Amino acid sequence: MRASDQIIHKAAWLYYTHNMRQEEVAKALNISRASVAAYLRKAREAGVVSISASTRLYREETLARRLEDGLGLGAVWIVPEGGGAMSAEANIPFVAANAFLSLIGPTSRIGVAWGRTIYHVADAMDVADLQDVTVTQLCGNLGAPYTYRPDQCTIEIARRLNARPINLYAPLVLSTEELARGLRAERVVAGQLAGIAECDIALFSVGSVEPDSHIVACGALPADKLARMREEGAVGVIGGQLIDGAGRWIDCSYNRRLISVDLDTVRRIPKRFVVVVEAGKFEALAAAIRGGFVSHLVVSAEMGQKLLEAGLEKP
Amino acid sequence: MRASDQIIHKAAWLYYTHNMRQEEVAKALNISRASVAAYLRKAREAGVVSISASTRLYREETLARRLEDGLGLGAVWIVPEGGGAMSAEANIPFVAANAFLSLIGPTSRIGVAWGRTIYHVADAMDVADLQDVTVTQLCGNLGAPYTYRPDQCTIEIARRLNARPINLYAPLVLSTEELARGLRAERVVAGQLAGIAECDIALFSVGSVEPDSHIVACGALPADKLARMREEGAVGVIGGQLIDGAGRWIDCSYNRRLISVDLDTVRRIPKRFVVVVEAGKFEALAAAIRGGFVSHLVVSAEMGQKLLEAGLEKP
DNA sequence: GGAGAACCTTGCCGTTTGTCAGCACCGCTG
DNA sequence: CAGCGGTGCTGACAAACGGCAAGGTTCTCC
Numbered sequence: 001m002r003a004s005d006q007i008i009h010k011a012a013w014l015y016y017t018h019n020m021r022q023e024e025v026a027k028a029l030n031i032s033r034a035s036v037a038a039y040l041r042k043a044r045e046a047g048v049v050s051i052s053a054s055t056r057l058y059r060e061e062t063l064a065r066r067l068e069d070g071l072g073l074g075a076v077w078i079v080p081e082g083g084g085a086m087s088a089e090a091n092i093p094f095v096a097a098n099a100f101l102s103l104i105g106p107t108s109r110i111g112v113a114w115g116r117t118i119y120h121v122a123d124a125m126d127v128a129d130l131q132d133v134t135v136t137q138l139c140g141n142l143g144a145p146y147t148y149r150p151d152q153c154t155i156e157i158a159r160r161l162n163a164r165p166i167n168l169y170a171p172l173v174l175s176t177e178e179l180a181r182g183l184r185a186e187r188v189v190a191g192q193l194a195g196i197a198e199c200d201i202a203l204f205s206v207g208s209v210e211p212d213s214h215i216v217a218c219g220a221l222p223a224d225k226l227a228r229m230r231e232e233g234a235v236g237v238i239g240g241q242l243i244d245g246a247g248r249w250i251d252c253s254y255n256r257r258l259i260s261v262d263l264d265t266v267r268r269i270p271k272r273f274v275v276v277v278e279a280g281k282f283e284a285l286a287a288a289i290r291g292g293f294v295s296h297l298v299v300s301a302e303m304g305q306k307l308l309e310a311g312l313e314k315p
Numbered sequence: 316m317r318a319s320d321q322i323i324h325k326a327a328w329l330y331y332t333h334n335m336r337q338e339e340v341a342k343a344l345n346i347s348r349a350s351v352a353a354y355l356r357k358a359r360e361a362g363v364v365s366i367s368a369s370t371r372l373y374r375e376e377t378l379a380r381r382l383e384d385g386l387g388l389g390a391v392w393i394v395p396e397g398g399g400a401m402s403a404e405a406n407i408p409f410v411a412a413n414a415f416l417s418l419i420g421p422t423s424r425i426g427v428a429w430g431r432t433i434y435h436v437a438d439a440m441d442v443a444d445l446q447d448v449t450v451t452q453l454c455g456n457l458g459a460p461y462t463y464r465p466d467q468c469t470i471e472i473a474r475r476l477n478a479r480p481i482n483l484y485a486p487l488v489l490s491t492e493e494l495a496r497g498l499r500a501e502r503v504v505a506g507q508l509a510g511i512a513e514c515d516i517a518l519f520s521v522g523s524v525e526p527d528s529h530i531v532a533c534g535a536l537p538a539d540k541l542a543r544m545r546e547e548g549a550v551g552v553i554g555g556q557l558i559d560g561a562g563r564w565i566d567c568s569y570n571r572r573l574i575s576v577d578l579d580t581v582r583r584i585p586k587r588f589v590v591v592v593e594a595g596k597f598e599a600l601a602a603a604i605r606g607g608f609v610s611h612l613v614v615s616a617e618m619g620q621k622l623l624e625a626g627l628e629k630p
Numbered sequence: 631g632g633a634g635a636a637c638c639t640t641g642c643c644g645t646t647t648g649t650c651a652g653c654a655c656c657g658c659t660g
Numbered sequence: 661c662a663g664c665g666g667t668g669c670t671g672a673c674a675a676a677c678g679g680c681a682a683g684g685t686t687c688t689c690c
Contacts, residue, residue: 018409034678040677053328053332337647353649641681648673656667657664
């Protein structure tokens with residue numbers, strides 16, 4: 001710890017823990033009140049103090065309870081529609097970020113996938129000071145300057161938590177199966193992928209297989225190929241990989257050309273935290289639940305209602 | 316959740332999570348700003364929002380690191396002497412409370428002993444909203460109207476965390492061994508004591524065997540009896556029970572008449588969080604460390620120095 | 631030893647927040 | 661149905677806070 005950090009910690013300690021006024025803190029540390037105010041801002045920005053809000057309001061929706069019971073999920077948060085900042089779409093990332101942080105311990109190992117939703121969750125996360133936490137990238141990278149890259153999601157979350165990012169330095173999709181096989185066997189990559197099994201919590205969303213799917217937008221799979229896969233039974237995407245209606249990995253050329261977490265490994269991660277914003281992802285989410293990929297879920301009231309009506313049985 | 320709690324949660328959510336001004340929150344919820352301010356205060360008091368400060372400042376004392384390495388402890392916090400609110404004695408409970416809370420997960424099972432120190436730690440704890448946490452009393456009760464009773468410590472900590480207290484409804488000390496044996500065998504009491512093994516973290520201090528010891532002050536053991544035990548090798552108290560210099564349970568009439576957690580059970584609790592304020596408890600603390608009762612420790616710099624100089628070997 | 635950067639202090643002002651008396655409303659009671 | 665206690669909301673005011681500009685101090689690096 002640098003010397004300049006010490007005074008920041010002390011000021012934050014006296015102000016937030018001992019509930020002193022800025023004026024009192026200034027006197028105690030023999031500095032001016034203006035400096036105290038500046039230190040406190042730095043402390044907040046650096047995660048020296050963290051403020052977390054309870055997500056009980058969303059856990060205790062009756063719909064959430066019924067989904068927990070009906071689908072055998074560990075915990076469900078239902079975000080109702082509201083005005084302005086309380087609209088489901090705007091609020092889901094915040095609920096997810098707070099709920100997710102409440103599940104993190106001081107030595108957690110977090111696995112993170114990618115996508116617009118995940119990036120928004122990362123963006124809604126409060127800063128924290130979790131130095132013994134690691135954030136592991138669950139799937140390979142995209143070379144293209146796409147906005148929501150896997151490594152960006154990992155790095156951003158690690159930055160917020162003051163945790164250690166573990167990036168996967170391999171492309172998500174390769175042009176041939178041989179190359180993918182070879183790369184997966186490389187020691188660095190193989191070690192990384194094996195390490196994912198040590199994660200105790202994974203954060204991901206599900207992708208759709210509609211023409212506006214991310215895997216098309218980012219150039220991983222051409223739209224016509226995706227359309228054919230859809231005809232052959234693909235209904236959703238997890239960690240870049242296509243799954244069918246029962247949540248099974250599809251044995252196709254595209255999936256075989258990927259560098260990404262093994263789906264059985266995902267199923268074995270104790271906490272599988274899934275966030276879905278778009279209503280159009282219902283089929284994909286239902287498949288993910290059938291496949292056992294979901295233990296903790298954050299969705300809108302609308303989506304929750306659909307899931308309940310779909311009558312999915314417990315996995 | 317009551318209807319009146321909803322608005323409190325919503326106000327807290329908009330203010331703390333979405334970083335809105337009170338004025339904006341008031342407009343969004345169609346209430347006056349003054350009401351927003353009132354709700355926010357209630358939210359803080361109820362633990363709907365929790366503000367925690369990093370204890371890194373105290374973890375990163377070089378003395379702390381040396382003690383961790385030298386004694387094989389999981390984590391040590393060293394509280395240096397400072398002026399006013401930063402004096403070691405005044406600050407230790409705050410450091411302990413914050414460090415302890417950082418170790419608690421959403422489903423932790425906490426075991427709590429008793430004493431002045433523990434009560435002060437409880438008092439320094441920020442409120443939180445941990446509904447799936449239990450707080451278990453580690454030792455029997457005192458009938459007398461003593462200020463720092465075991466059940467009070469348990470209840471106060473549970474209240475702060477919004478957790479569920481599990482009290483042990485039995486006296487700490489009985490007049491005969493037969494009675495103690497009989498009571499320990501009672502289903503309710505036996506079940507309670509067995510349940511302690513499920514705890515994943517215990518919070519306790521060590522007691523001294525000086526004439527001003529708690530177990531004398533609270534009437535559990537007459538001063539002359541304690542003096543004799545001291546001559547026979549007692550150096551400290553854990554959970555009401557006398558231990559010798561090596562941290563072993565002493566097989567004496569007093570110890571046999573107690574209803575308290577089995578010391579081997581304490582040793583098997585994964586996190587054993589010990590707080591010591593008084594410098595005079597050095598011998599007792601050293602014995603506790605030798606006995607393997609300590610995995611996480613909060614002490615003053617003075618005490619830390621003594622421990623290091625004592626050259627205790629790793630257990 | 632001087633230029634310059636970094637950091638702190640003082641003084642200030644507008645904004646944000648905490649608080650409290652007073653008022654409206656509701657349910658209860660005689 | 662008037663009276664009454666309690667609850668909760670509001671308006672107004674004072675305290676606390678955030679941030680800016682100007683100037684001083686300390687340190688570093690030529």
